[in-house]
Amino acid sequence: MVFSRYYIGMKTTEIYSFVERLSELLKVDSRQAGAEFGLQPVQLEVLHYLSICNRYSDSPMAVTEYLGLTKGTVSQTLKVLESKGLLSKQLDVNDKRISHLKLSVKGARLINKTIPTAMFVNACELLPEKNQTEIASSLKQLLITLLEANNLKTFGVCKSCRYNSKTKEGNYFCRLVEQPLSADDIQLICREHSNSD
């Protein structure tokens, strides 16, 4: 639904401005963090995504959807990251069109050292835990509303997905791909995620 330009609330404008400003700061910070390793902000984001997604969501197309880019751009970015030895491609066993992107040890270490960036660590660690919780909760609510209001994929973790179920033995099972999931699995984000509201 598109609202008329004549009825935009003050709060909406305020929220937009804050997010825009945060975005600018993050970009500058991320550029600096990546520069140390000769990486662009987008390349850092790709590595970060691959470090938190599950095995059904580590393909070039999934990265494309997550970052909202075109597959051509992503293909090019991946080529660079592969040539730097930060990730490798493995062909899918069942579907020969699909490849799985796996972070190398070097790639994983780089992300652990880089994200979250210094700027955010400096700031967040200064805040009382209560405020951290409030901020995280507000950000989450804004994000979910944005995704739902615009019919975008949620890319949430399996734990909160409607396809995830618990067996009577206490194990997890995804009813979409019809495969069992481990305790680690359900902490990762999935491109097929759908909120269980």
Added chain:
Amino acid sequence: MVFSRYYIGMKTTEIYSFVERLSELLKVDSRQAGAEFGLQPVQLEVLHYLSICNRYSDSPMAVTEYLGLTKGTVSQTLKVLESKGLLSKQLDVNDKRISHLKLSVKGARLINKTIPTAMFVNACELLPEKNQTEIASSLKQLLITLLEANNLKTFGVCKSCRYNSKTKEGNYFCRLVEQPLSADDIQLICREHSNSD
């Protein structure tokens, strides 16, 4: 102060991830919003900044500081915007090195029509006012903490600036530039802004 990589709280990581995701969404949305007019996200941000800054902060250098870019990049961006008739440059009367960037009617109309972007309007207008207020407040707190923890310029409005004072006639006065300010002035952001805590 730089914290060791071994003591990063869960909440910090969570907050970072949310901001990163919001950032990605904003970028995609902003690209789409600008595409209609053949503008890049950064160009839109420059126009937006010029629409909310005061007359002491509308120079190329101020834009450079605000966006965290280099002056070369900004100079190039401004050239494009000027060639499209969205802004014009006016030399400063007192200091011939400085130019003032003024949005044209076309430029101002473009920003009013474009910002906040459709995606944010769609989402925020769905939220109850109470939640909007909470989110805005959390974002503001995070932003201020980030700026202070990293010694960055605040770019706040004159209303909240320590240099701003009220005369006994009820008028506003900036003790830094030693000039009177109007009621409209004190709603605009300034590159010399310093929180009055």
Added chain:
DNA sequence: CTTTATTGTATCGAGTCGATACCTTTTTAA
């Protein structure tokens, strides 16, 4: 009056990005 800092422009190379074309594999439909 000379040195230094500030504001701004011009140019170069590396990289992002969207668009398009193309190839291969899988899925769907006839």
Added chain:
DNA sequence: TTAAAAAGGTATCGACTCGATACAATAAAG
């Protein structure tokens, strides 16, 4: 079963961003 459509992925092109560097003009400091 076979032909058509859809999906995943790569390659290439042009427009643009960006940092770095060099340079010019003005202002401020000594």
